[in-house]
Amino acid sequence: MQWKLDKDRPICPQLTEIVCVAIANGTLETGQKLMSVREIALQAGVNPNTVQKALENLERLGIIYSVRGSGSFVSDDKSVAKNTLERIISERTAEYFAQMKALGLDSNEIKNYVEEWNENE
Amino acid sequence: MQWKLDKDRPICPQLTEIVCVAIANGTLETGQKLMSVREIALQAGVNPNTVQKALENLERLGIIYSVRGSGSFVSDDKSVAKNTLERIISERTAEYFAQMKALGLDSNEIKNYVEEWNENE
Amino acid sequence: MQWKLDKDRPICPQLTEIVCVAIANGTLETGQKLMSVREIALQAGVNPNTVQKALENLERLGIIYSVRGSGSFVSDDKSVAKNTLERIISERTAEYFAQMKALGLDSNEIKNYVEEWNENE
Amino acid sequence: MQWKLDKDRPICPQLTEIVCVAIANGTLETGQKLMSVREIALQAGVNPNTVQKALENLERLGIIYSVRGSGSFVSDDKSVAKNTLERIISERTAEYFAQMKALGLDSNEIKNYVEEWNENE
DNA sequence: GTGGTCTAGACCACC
DNA sequence: GTGGTCTAGACCACG
Numbered sequence A, B, C, D: 001m002q003w004k005l006d007k008d009r010p011i012c013p014q015l016t017e018i019v020c021v022a023i024a025n026g027t028l029e030t031g032q033k034l035m036s037v038r039e040i041a042l043q044a045g046v047n048p049n050t051v052q053k054a055l056e057n058l059e060r061l062g063i064i065y066s067v068r069g070s071g072s073f074v075s076d077d078k079s080v081a082k083n084t085l086e087r088i089i090s091e092r093t094a095e096y097f098a099q100m101k102a103l104g105l106d107s108n109e110i111k112n113y114v115e116e117w118n119e120n121e
Numbered sequence E: 001g002t003g004g005t006c007t008a009g010a011c012c013a014c015c
Numbered sequence F: 001g002t003g004g005t006c007t008a009g010a011c012c013a014c015g
Helices: A011-024 A037-044 A048-061 A079-102 A107-119 B011-024 B037-044 B048-061 B079-102 B107-119 C011-024 C037-044 C048-061 C079-102 C107-119 D011-024 D037-044 D048-061 D079-102 D107-120
Strands: A064-067 A071-074 B064-067 B071-074 C064-067 C071-074 D064-067 D071-074
Touching: A011 A048, A011 A079, A011 B079, A037 A048, A048 A064, A048 A071, A079 A107, A079 B011, A079 B079, A079 B107, A107 B079, A107 B107, B011 B048, B011 B079, B037 B048, B048 B064, B048 B071, B079 B107, C011 C048, C011 C079, C011 D079, C037 C048, C048 C064, C048 C071, C079 C107, C079 D011, C079 D079, C079 D107, C107 D079, C107 D107, D011 D048, D011 D079, D037 D048, D048 D064, D048 D071, D079 D107
Parallel strands: none
Antiparallel strands: A064 A071, B064 B071, C064 C071, D064 D071
16 A cells, blocks of 8 residues: 655545545455554655544545544445545546636547547556 | 636636637637726626736736736737647646546546546536 | 633534534524634634634535635525534433433433523522 | 443443442442453453553542452442442533533523423433 | 644645 | 645543
């Protein structure tokens, strides 16, 4: 589990997403204990408070649960994480399309642009 | 010329982009006078200071020029606007790909996702 | 609007509740602007971050909305605040009853105890 | 003797209270031996350290006494347990009233609310 | 050692 | 001036 962060975007939601991805793809299993807040903060090179906030988000969503004094654990129901992830992907794509259209491209042009982008990579 | 703003994103760069698009696609022609700061602010429903800052950006980039007491005008060379627009499109697409990959999709999955999105719209 | 805080309980939820009460009882009206984060922090004698967190909670619940650079405002629909308030009252009462029963009192004893308490006040 | 715990509140004081209640209502008699720390921990499903700390509290209050190597026993004077219990009940009720008033209810409304609650149960 | 809460103070973009 | 985000570091109760 690696904490690859994009410094141009808010860190907190990125942490949230990374955990969601890890749960969705099986890197983190049901009931598994996450690293401690402090440990994540150390590995990711960010402030423990930022990590704390991200875990609070995940707990509020029901994706993990925290036990005082013992740590945070992956919730029994992984579907919430998966749904959240899909929702995020969908939202981001919607935003992307909205922005591209605001920049003057129509649906086909966007599709073509994405395909070209894919080839040049 | 309409000022369709996404309230979830910073206003100022959106205004900048809208003018770029208008110039690139011919809605605004070389030498044409833009609406006044106040008028734009009124139509777009935003703070005049924000409009002012957006126009300053455009002038700094050489996309428009301001004549004291008479207003702002589209620069003679529309290529700057076009290049700026392309650069923005490219940057946004790069960001989109980076985010989707962070969310666990590979290049092909992104391409397919975009195509499906296109169809369902 | 006064910020009377019980120092034996977490401050953040107390702030949340105070705003809910103010909205529910009409001290704060629909669309009305709240004091700034910094001002509330000053008046209440707490840290601005704590206030910020409380307002984030309220925004997440749809009770207020924040406009970047201009402040926080009471949401159009005051019913959410009222419902939230009722829910809190109900939850607290449920907790109180559960605790009293764990302490060996039955429903009638609790009722009598509350009535006596009322008289002696 | 059952260890019914509310997971939303600190475990340690709950254990303390349960023993107080058991002594006050006669489930535990003067001089009677309590279960061992390990046994209580097992039955209650909590950490033995937590049980140990709760028993230390009770001993400090004079409600039980420990004999090295043989266990903990109910103190000769049960009145301390009873008084402690009453004090806790009183404190909780005071807290409850304070919170309800902070939530906008006056004494009469609280009384009525409690009575209705009683009926609907 | 753990999470939970709070304080203090900084920086940013936006209005 | 505003809210939004982050850092730094402290204290507490719980396990």
